[in-house]
Amino acid sequence: MSSTRKRTSRSLMALGAAVSLAAVAACGTSGPGGGGSDDGDGGGDGGGAQTLNLWHLSSMSTVPDAVQRFEDANPGWTVNLTEAPNDQYKTKLRVALGTDTGPDVFHNWGGSDLVEYEASGLILPLDDLLESGDLAGAFTDAVLEQGQVDGTQYGLATAVEASMVWYNTEIFDELGLVPPTTWDEFLEVIEATKAAGLIPIAMANSTQWPGSQWWSELVALSCGPDFWATLGSDSPAIPLDDPCVVTANEKIVELVEAGAFNQGFNGLDYDTGESRQLFWSGQAAMNHMGNWTLPSAQDEAPEMLDKLDFFLVPAWEGAVGTGDMMTGGLSPVYSVAATTAAPDMAKELVRYLVDAQAAADIATVGRIPVYQGTEISDPLGAKVSEAINAAPALAPWPDHVLAPEWTTAMLQATQGLFGLTLSPEDAATQLQAAYEQVQQ
Amino acid sequence: MIRTDRLKWIAFLAPALIVYGVFLVYPVVQSAMLSFSSWAGPGRPALPVGFGNFAELFQDPVFWLSMRNTAALLFVSVFLQLPLGLGLALIVTSARRGRRIWRGIYFLPTLMSTVAVAILWRFIYSPSYGILNGFLRAIGLESLTQGWLGQPSTALWAVIGANVWQWAPFYMIIYIAAILGLDQELYEAASIDGATRGQQFRFVTLPLLVPVLVTTSILSLAGAIKAFDLVYIMTGGGPTHSTELLATYMFLQGFTNYRLGYASAIAMVIFTITLVLTVIVLLRSNRRPRAKVR
Structure with missing residues (x-):
């Protein structure tokens, strides 16, 4: 519900996607496997697993930049991007997560979603990622909490809304x-x-x-x-x-x-x-x-x-x-699916999606990064950030x-x-x- | 000889049967099984709940609302849309010139994709920019302007109107083909007997069109009960369920609430209603011509 930035040109595509799902549903065939297998995500989990599938929200325009940095730093690895607008994304993820056609790394909104995924064994803990490199100490406890289930970290966020x-x-x-x-x-x-x-x-x-x-x-x-x-x-x-x-x-x-x-x-x-x-x-x-x-x-x-x-x-x-x-709330939050064939590389990809550079990138498009100390040059963006920081509470x-x-x-x-x-x-x-x- | 015939017979039928079985029969059976379980999607266990889904369904006020809305759509489809299609067909076939042009113009709505139709009508009904409110303002009826799709009192009829606009021409084409295929000698005979044009329609055209009327009724019935796309795009079933149809409610429960067992129970209700209505129409229509012959 929350993060729906504009996508005028994409709304037609979105509608088209809704209708093709509808075609499946309207015939009374809403059985398992009803709709997940037709998304061209390129099947990256074959054999040697030199490919990762990343699912993200189409409004998150800086994701390709982070992916580029990941690919440059890890030669031989490629990331398949699958994007969808807000409401379609949720449906798509629901059907595919936990299956072979699902993502390795995916966007979510933290909170109750993660609790449900954790209970169904669909996601991997990210605690070790947090303790390594520049991510240690980069986020406030309040931000980290939104990505935790019973004290274990399952999601890391790039920005707050x-x-x-x-x-x-x-x-x-x-x-x-x-x-x-x-x-x-x-x-x-x-x-x-x-x-x-x-x-x-x-x-x-x-x-x-x-x-x-x-x-x-x-x-x-x-x-x-x-x-x-x-x-x-x-x-x-x-x-x-x-x-x-x-x-x-x-x-x-x-x-x-x-x-x-x-x-x-x-x-x-x-x-x-x-x-x-x-x-x-x-x-x-x-x-x-x-x-x-x-x-x-x-x-x-x-x-x-x-x-x-x-x-x-x-x-x-x-x-x-x-x-x-x-x-x-936080958005985007990134998590690693339990079905991934390359958990370590998937976590590494998450690092690139939430690190200092990702935060700096996302600030330039008017969003409010949660990576501490990120400079926001846009005056209105800075004002939003100030208001959020000064708020006595951010109710979810x-x-x-x-x-x-x-x-x-x-x-x-x-x-x-x-x-x-x-x-x-x-x-x-x-x-x-x-x-x-x-x-x- | 007979044996090879039968083998050929099977060989030719097999591809169609396999496709039909895999993509229609199998999902229907699976949906039926699923409707007795509680299932939240892939990766989650499906728990048997017996008739629990159906018991809940029949006490669900939104389900009954969507039944009522679907019934309204069905009624309009059969008793307004089909006669409208027939009327258009009669007008076009009786045109002395430009029959093809008129047919083309009337047929345009059906040629458009449903997404385009839905968006077009969203624009027409738009409260600030729409031509409907614009027209009302232009003729001084400002007080009648509405947020057509934004209030429960008008939303359902606004959507049904768009549906009629889209599908009446489809039936028109079928009726045109049927009317043009009728034996002209019958009309000559009727006019020699002194039948007026109204009587010709009543006693010649209409009885001869019965088989086509039956076919279109079935198409229209099934279409109304399964209707989804236009409403989903125009209103999403809202505001507050006021345009919710059986199919949109099934989608809501299945893909928004992730209650796939419950959604399958709704799918089973849709399937059963369609089946029963179709069988009734078929049985009734099979009887009638025979009675005439005797």
Whole structure:
């Protein structure tokens, strides 16, 4: 859900991939091996294993550079790259991981995914990699933890992501607005931009995760930063039908009823740029989105970079969290599949994907590296990095903490909240029920 | 002699049978077995759960919603899309000139790939830039503009509309071929007997088209029950399941929730419904012409 940077040109391919999967599924043949064998990943595990298969997210544009460095340093080894956009990637990985056609090294998001992979024996520990070379001491404990299962390292991250409210400084200046620091000020900004005939906040929620990002951030504000962290544990501190969750739900209804979003947003697609289009063109004053908005702007609307800035969703009176906390997660995280024929070389490839040079590369495309001491020259990127470092807490995105089935229920419920078809109370009750069902 | 005939017979049939068996029969059987288990994907164990998936399925409100949506699509497909196709066919075949041009124009939607159709209609329905809302604004009906695909009240019908647009011409082509193949002497005889054009259609064209109507009904039934691609691309089953069909729900459970056993149970329901409806249509249609002959 979280890391979906833009890929206008690729969305057609993505759709095509979805449809070919559909063709398999629609004939009622969703049996094992249903779809994994048709991906041209070149079958690298034959015999001497001088080839590694790396699966990565197509939005991670600096991966080929890291692979090039690996190949230069290890003559005789080649890496086959297989890339896919966000949602297709997850499906593809799910079907192929643990089979012969799967990757040796692969992108993931850490957290609950790794717990599941570890439980099924699908991944290899990376502890020895961490203790060698320049990776020793390169990451903070908080970053490492996201890639651990019971204290063992299974994934290493290159960058961190978080969501915020991006705004058009030109519009704010024209209307004499300043970034709000309280919820009431936020509502005033919404009202003022609406009065000026603009869409206050651009939104495209047919894929549901943009809305769920809003929601998880509001819940973290409402219930405090520990909410999501303990929800994934065996004994969550606060249940999902707690009044603080209902309050967060009410905030969404408040925003929708204030007319904060563009018409029909629940049917618009973020992936094809239907919300960014409104924001880039100046029809919308704000856009709540992850910090990958920066690389998106570089790609799609470079002229926007001069009038782009962000603020954090402000807290309201009675909220447990504070306005300077953030919600986010690590991406990309790289892990080694247990099926690899060359575990040592696969780990070595991971090193190149997360080392100092990889961090420096990824910083140049507007992402926030987690390798400590990496210089970020882009001023907005630096500002994002500062905000994340200064945040008293980085609450995890809930789909990184909980099982996919609950995530589906959560995505549906948040879309219903935004569509005003589900009441704040009912949404909370449904989510708790889904949670209890998954925990069984 | 008979023996070699049979060998040849088998030799010629074998390739088709093998392909059919490996890619259709085997997966169906495997799906059926899987529907009695709980399986989270390759590398994970498949645990037997008996009828657990089906018991859960029949209490799943989203399943019943997707049944209802599929039924709506099915109803529209058979009772609106087919008559529309037939109507288009009658118009085109009765055209005095330019029959081929009209046929070509009407047939265009079916020639487009579903992905293109879905994206085209997403643009048409787009709240800010779409021509539908643009048209409403232009004629002063601003108050009727909607986020067509973004609200449960309109999303399903918007998607079904696109589906009709795409597939009605397909049936039109089949009907055109059937109508042009009819014996013209029957029409001459009918007009000598003083039949009006309406009566000719009612008593000559329609009865002769019954076999084709049956075939297209089956195609349309099966197509509606298995419908997936257009909806998946246009709405993904949303917002909040309001356009969820059996097939999109199966995909959601299988490839998003990784509940492949549960998804297989849905696949079995789809398979059973299609089978039963097809058999009913076939049985009914086989009876009718015979009754006429007697």
